Amino acid sequence: MELDKMDENDWKYHGEGNKSLVVSHVQHARVLRLLKYSTEDDENSHKTTEQAFRHIQNIVDYSKNVMKPLLGEKFVHNGEAVKLPIDFVRQLSLKVQRERPESRCDKVMDTFSGCALCLPNLTQLSSCCCFGQHRPPLCIEIKPKCGFLPSSRHVTKEIKSKVCRFCMHQHFKLASGKWKRLSRYCPLDLFSGNKQRMYLAIKHLIEEPQNNFKIFKGGECIYSCKDDADVLQDLDELAQHLRPYFLPSGSLINGHQASKVVLNELIQVLMSALLSSWDCPRTVEPRKTHLPEGRVTCEASILHRDLLWNGNHCLPKDCVLAKILGTQMHDNLDIEGLNPLFRRVEQHLQDFPKERSRLQIDGPYDESFLEKVQNCPAEDDGSIEYAVGKVHQYRVAMTAKDCSIMIAIAPCGEDDGLDQNLEIQPAKPRFSYSVSILDLDPKPYDSIPHQSRLDAKILNYYLRKDCTLV
Ligand code: ATP
Ligand code: MG
Ligand code: MG
DSSP, X not given: OOXXXXXXXXXXXXXXXXXXXEEEESSSSEEEEEEEEETTSOGGGSOOHHHHHHHHHHHHHIIIIIIHHHHOGGGBOOOXXXXXXXXXXHHHHHHXXXXXXXXXXXXXXXXXXXXXXXXXXXXXXXXXXXXXSSSOOEEEEEOOOOOSOOOOTTOOOGGGGTSOHHHHHHHHHHHTTSOSSOOOOOHHHHTTOOHHHXXXXXHHHHHSOTTTEEEEETTXXXXXXXXXXXXXXXXXXXXXXXXXXXXXTTOOOOHHHHHHHHHHHXXXXXXXXXXXXSSSOTTSOOOEEEOOTTOSOOTTSHHHHHOOOOSOOEEEXXXXXXXXXXXXXXXOSHHHHHHXXXXXXXXXXXXXXXXXXXXXXXXXXXXXXXXXXXXXXXXXXXXXXXXXXXXXXXXXXXXXXXXXXXXXXXXXXXXXXXXXXXXXXXXXXXXXXXXXXXXXXXXXXXXXXXXXXXHHHHXXXXXXXXXXXX
């Protein structure tokens, strides 16, 4: 990418989240991730070029030096901070504006700093050998959210150890008008490692994607939540897109039956990718990560009510889900246990403001930051080091609760055609896939009080509404 010869016609709108807007290159498998600002911010709150560049460099450092060692080398692409010509950024902003969903237009793209994060386009498979000529690669994005129930002794409300945060939050989001329907997805089912529960978790994601599920075909988003929340997802239309990948071309199955088969196949492929143990040789039975007893089911999950689970709740040790869950579990005090420690840090910083940099409150996100995360004392010895270690751990966990998994899959096979007799050749690999994790920004230290208030709001709403009966 030649930064002095940037042309907005080479880039198109790709997607966005709450913090950033992403454009993809029309030919090369690259994306640019640009910062967004709230339209309520006044002009003075915009970052200067140097501030924005530092901010993006911090994201790169955090992904590379903190999240990558925790989540695994092969899953994380940290990218690089770039400075773009300001004219290019302005033209680009005008060009993408009409593509943006209305619900995201409360924020505007940063056209002041000219800084961006350049990343590989993870919706376009690069590491897979067999690139389907007739069929472009598929990529499925899952934002799994928090996969465990807190077991901290600091938790004051019993319900927190029974119903997971995602399921409680759903009721709050419905009441606040963010979504019109409840999602039946439960992260505890996805992270369970139990095939039956995982299957239903993914099915529920497909049925009500909200912002937890998207499908890209050849780099284009073909399935996600609709801006008009009234519209139910059209599963038959999705199945039409996917049919060439999962059904032989001569197949006579049609209509709803075909949709069922196709979506079932998709879910099976996703489960294999999510459970693949990338570090272990495939022939060796992978070691399993066992979750502590009593923290494996959420009472709000429909499954919990309908089915009795056998004890098979474990994930292969190095699969992407185990890596993410392990990182999320750095939050082992819960926000309620973290709060007093946050206040200890605040008090210390008030008394000794110069300590802010030694304690790496706002970075730098280097090896020594990771060391503070990993070598935090197990018991509270009353020290500032313990408090800071727990605060850092909590922030790392927050990042892992908010990241997305990208599963890129490409049809595979000698003639790249689907075998007519798949059922009798189950061992033949039909897809090659690559798995990555994205959106690994550091969560600001200052956002902890907000997290605490949000936690109380979600909880109180859930208890007041008695959602347990819904
Ligand atoms: P959130 O609100 O989830 O925090 P965010 O503002 O931090 O989101 P991202 O999640 O990083 O932004 O990016 C927004 C969307 O852009 C992603 O959900 C994904 O669909 C797409 N995207 C981001 N990075 C890439 C990439 N490297 N390759 C392909 N698509 C990407
Ligand atoms: Mg995101
Ligand atoms: Mg984010």
